[in-house]
Amino acid sequence: MDSRLQLSDLVKFMSKKYVPVHSHSVWYYFGGVSLFLFILQVVTGILLLFYYKGSSDQAYESVQFIMSKVEFGWLIRSIHAWSANLFILSVFIHMFSVFFEKAYRKPRELTWITGFFLFVLSLAFGFSGYLLPWNELAFFATKVGTDITGAVPFIGEPLKVFLRGGDDVTGATLSRFFGFHVALFPGIFVFLLILHLLFVQRQGMSEPIEASIKKEKLKTMPFFPNFFLRDLLLWLLVLNIIAILAVFFPAELGMKADPLAPAPAGIKPEWYFLFMFQTLKYFPAHILFIEGEVAGVLLFAVAGVLWLLVPFWDTKSSRGQLNRKINYLGVFAVLFIIILTIIGWIT
Amino acid sequence: MKQILISVIALFVLFSVQTIQAKDDSCLNCHRDLGDSPSGLFLTDVHYKNGLSCSDCHGGNKNSDDMEVSMSKSEGFVGVPKGNKISEICSSCHSDKDKMTALGASVKTDQYENLVNSVHGKLSVNGTERIVQCTTCHNAHGIRKVNDKLSPVYPVNIPSTCVKCHGNADYMKNYNSALPVDQLTKYRTSVHGELNKQGNPKAAECASCHGSHNILSSKDVRSSVYKLNIPATCSKCHSDKEYMKEFNIPVDQMAKYEKSAHGKAVFEKQDISAPVCNDCHGNHGAVPPGLSAVSNVCGSCHVINAQLFSESPHKAAFDKAKYPECETCHGNHEILSAKDQLLGIKEGAVCVKCHSETNSQKGYMVAARMSSTIDTLLALQKKANDLVFQAEQKGMEVEEAKYTLREIHQARLESRTIIHSFSEKKFSEVTDKGIAAAGVVVGEAQNAIDEFYFRRYGLVAAILIISFLMIVIFLYVRKIERT
Numbered sequence: 122m123d124s125r126l127q128l129s130d131l132v133k134f135m136s137k138k139y140v141p142v143h144s145h146s147v148w149y150y151f152g153g154v155s156l157f158l159f160i161l162q163v164v165t166g167i168l169l170l171f172y173y174k175g176s177s178d179q180a181y182e183s184v185q186f187i188m189s190k191v192e193f194g195w196l197i198r199s200i201h202a203w204s205a206n207l208f209i210l211s212v213f214i215h216m217f218s219v220f221f222e223k224a225y226r227k228p229r230e231l232t233w234i235t236g237f238f239l240f241v242l243s244l245a246f247g248f249s250g251y252l253l254p255w256n257e258l259a260f261f262a263t264k265v266g267t268d269i270t271g272a273v274p275f276i277g278e279p280l281k282v283f284l285r286g287g288d289d290v291t292g293a294t295l296s297r298f299f300g301f302h303v304a305l306f307p308g309i310f311v312f313l314l315i316l317h318l319l320f321v322q323r324q325g326m327s328e329p330i331e332a333s334i335k336k337e338k339l340k341t342m343p344f345f346p347n348f349f350l351r352d353l354l355l356w357l358l359v360l361n362i363i364a365i366l367a368v369f370f371p372a373e374l375g376m377k378a379d380p381l382a383p384a385p386a387g388i389k390p391e392w393y394f395l396f397m398f399q400t401l402k403y404f405p406a407h408i409l410f411i412e413g414e415v416a417g418v419l420l421f422a423v424a425g426v427l428w429l430l431v432p433f434w435d436t437k438s439s440r441g442q443l444n445r446k447i448n449y450l451g452v453f454a455v456l457f458i459i460i461l462t463i464i465g466w467i468t
Numbered sequence: 469m470k471q472i473l474i475s476v477i478a479l480f481v482l483f484s485v486q487t488i489q490a491k492d493d494s495c496l497n498c499h500r501d502l503g504d505s506p507s508g509l510f511l512t513d514v515h516y517k518n519g520l521s522c523s524d525c526h527g528g529n530k531n532s533d534d535m536e537v538s539m540s541k542s543e544g545f546v547g548v549p550k551g552n553k554i555s556e557i558c559s560s561c562h563s564d565k566d567k568m569t570a571l572g573a574s575v576k577t578d579q580y581e582n583l584v585n586s587v588h589g590k591l592s593v594n595g596t597e598r599i600v601q602c603t604t605c606h607n608a609h610g611i612r613k614v615n616d617k618l619s620p621v622y623p624v625n626i627p628s629t630c631v632k633c634h635g636n637a638d639y640m641k642n643y644n645s646a647l648p649v650d651q652l653t654k655y656r657t658s659v660h661g662e663l664n665k666q667g668n669p670k671a672a673e674c675a676s677c678h679g680s681h682n683i684l685s686s687k688d689v690r691s692s693v694y695k696l697n698i699p700a701t702c703s704k705c706h707s708d709k710e711y712m713k714e715f716n717i718p719v720d721q722m723a724k725y726e727k728s729a730h731g732k733a734v735f736e737k738q739d740i741s742a743p744v745c746n747d748c749h750g751n752h753g754a755v756p757p758g759l760s761a762v763s764n765v766c767g768s769c770h771v772i773n774a775q776l777f778s779e780s781p782h783k784a785a786f787d788k789a790k791y792p793e794c795e796t797c798h799g800n801h802e803i804l805s806a807k808d809q810l811l812g813i814k815e816g817a818v819c820v821k822c823h824s825e826t827n828s829q830k831g832y833m834v835a836a837r838m839s840s841t842i843d844t845l846l847a848l849q850k851k852a853n854d855l856v857f858q859a860e861q862k863g864m865e866v867e868e869a870k871y872t873l874r875e876i877h878q879a880r881l882e883s884r885t886i887i888h889s890f891s892e893k894k895f896s897e898v899t900d901k902g903i904a905a906a907g908v909v910v911g912e913a914q915n916a917i918d919e920f921y922f923r924r925y926g927l928v929a930a931i932l933i934i935s936f937l938m939i940v941i942f943l944y945v946r947k948i949e950r951t
Contacts, residue, residue: 185865185867188865189865189866189867189868195865196923342949346948347945347948347949350941350944350945351945353941354938354941354942354945357934357937357938357941358938360934361930361931361934361935361938364927364930364931364934365927365931368923368924368926368927371863374865
């Protein structure tokens with residue numbers, strides 16, 4: 122095998138790669154966990170595709186069939202649903218750990234930018250996948266979600282019509298979301314992921330800024346097998362957690378969507394959109410001459426752009442200096458997201 | 469002798485009062501001299517007897533002998549009132565409590581208001597006047613008390629009064645062309661109509677059910693003849709022991725009906741499709757109980773049951789024994805929801821009324837077998853329900869099994885219909901469907917429960933394997949990092 126594929130060269134190459142060891146090393150693992158969960162998503166997603174039918178008159182029934190008739194169909198769908206949620210949680214943790222470590226600083230600006238778009242795509246995966254079972258909650262949550270998209274100035278309305286495939290959420294929206302979820306988004310995601318991993322591979326793991334300032338020589342461990350096996354250990358732990366969640370809390374299906382029925386009370390988006398949804402609720406009807414909802418969407422858009430461009434405006438970190446304001450900003454963002462999500466969840 | 473003397477004195481007093489009254493009333497004096505009909509009738513009028521004069525309704529000055537003065541507009545003379553003016557003039561006294569008390573009358577003072585709000589007060593062809601004025605029913609001159617046998621509104625006379633309009637198709641089509649005009653003809657075929665014809669004032673007539681001044685359309689929920697109000701309307705008399713004493717019929721129909729499946733549908737669910745008194749007994753041509761016509765009414769709603777019964781061997785047997793068809797098993801006013809216990813040979817079963825181990829044994833055996841089949845189906849349904857519930861509680865997907873559960877229920881419902889064929893073969897065809905469906909549900913639900921435990925055991929195995937791998941990797945990492 123080795124004579125044919127020269128695997129020993131690959132192992133040799135990987136074992137020459139070193140990962141810094143320090144008190145914050147634990148955060149390095151969340152990139153790997155996110156990758157593992159994405160792989161789980163792809164594998165279980167492909168298996169679900171064998172039975173799922175992406176049309177409004179068959180989607181619900183096909184998911185019901187998967188849950189009740191297909192051997193281990195319930196397990197595959199439950200793993201897909203739980204790993205999707207854990208994937209987004211892991212991506213959040215990974216992104217904030219990079220932010221707090223200032224790992225985005227020069228020369229890793231492009232790694233941060235590709236990572237940011239991977240994060241946005243992860244949310245888009247969640248939003249598009251939520252509608253696919255075509256159940257009541259998903260239907261109305263998508264309606265609310267796409268309505269918010271319509272509030273974006275100038276491009277909001279055409280964007281809403283594009284997403285919905287018409288004026289309202291219909292079977293056309295389902296077909297569209299299905300296409301996004303299984304073809305368009307994975308294509309872009311894999312491309313960005315390859316770039317992201319190539320950048321990491323090329324530049325290695327970022328070291329803490331404090332170590333650079335102190336010109337401290339950090340201890341290291343070989344990527345292969347040490348770091349790789351630690352990664353694998355964590356992946357197996359995550360797999361165990363997902364298995365427990367899938368068995369004890371299998372993915373629910375609820376009632377089939379009925380576009381003519383009134384929206385059930387307390388419609389909420391998925392937890393990772395809750396902080397935005399809840400924030401928009403606090404905006405008044407009008408702020409000066411702008412509608413409250415438009416102002417809220419604009420605010421999040423500006424915050425997103427600032428977040429994306431942080432390597433460029435945080436010049437202090439890029440110069441290798443400590444920047445406490447960034448830490449305060451990060452803590453504010455984390456507290457804001459957590460508090461608003463909890464309020465949105467319990468109200 | 470004493471009685472004759474009293475009669476003579478009474479006549480004298482009456483004559484003297486009339487003479488004194490007439491002497492003071494120039495209107496009546498002149499019109500009597502003219503010999504016209506109104507003045508003649510007025511002498512029998514209750515108003516005249518209570519001291520009222522022509523001028524109280526027609527205006528004018530009754531004290532002037534000069535016709536120019538007594539019938540002048542300046543004296544308030546209105547002549548013959550037309551349209552709504554007629555009722556307004558009546559209501560000027562009849563709606564005034566003080567005036568009525570002063571005249572010593574004890575009649576109600578809400579008649580005019582009721583009339584205005586009634587169907588007779590609302591409907592109008594020309595849009596300017598009501599269909600009915602007070603005089604339409606009470607007459608204009610010669611108005612008599614309601615309890616006066618000569619009054620057109622005396623209970624016995626009411627049907628003849630109402631039919632003057634309601635029996636005239638040409639007249640009625642101006643107001644409601646869909647309204648039948650044969651009510652009196654039908655009424656005369658009813659027990660009520662017959663008693664009324666015999667002069668019994670206690671027999672129900674038009675006003676007994678429809679009201680008098682406050683008559684509303686039967687579609688109006690406030691009407692006493694609105695479908696949901698009919699039991700209460702009929703029971704006003706039929707539940708009154710004292711009132712019904714002379715007719716010698718039971719007075720517990722309403723009490724029984726309230727407990728019946730039909731009564732519950734009407735009173736608890738406000739279901740207007742459920743039958744009330746007139747749906748079985750008819751309304752104007754009310755059929756008394758005991759006639760075959762009432763039995764046949766059941767089939768007008770319970771069509772398939774009636775049809776199956778007609779084709780069954782029981783039809784000929786019942787006809788021969790002169791048993792009413794439906795009531796024999798189900799009763800009449802107190803028809804309870806059909807229970808499985810009605811079938812069979814146990815306590816509460818109706819089959820044993822005719823079939824026993826010694827008499828008509830074949831029917832007895834068939835009833836026993838049918839009852840046993842229903843018991844089996846019921847037990848299977850309960851088992852299927854329990855298992856589906858258990859599987860659902862365990863979070864398993866059993867929607868299909870839940871859907872199939874309906875087939876068992878459907879089979880039970882169908883069995884209650886097909887039983888009227890009294891054919892064991894047809895009955896089994898229906899129950900077998902239910903038993904087969906129950907088998908499917910029990911199997912699916914049990915599989916779901918087994919699957920639940922399989923998942924738990926599978927999880928334990930998976931956790932053990934994954935944890936073992938983790939331990940191996942952990943030990944290996946420790947080993948290589950030590951070296």
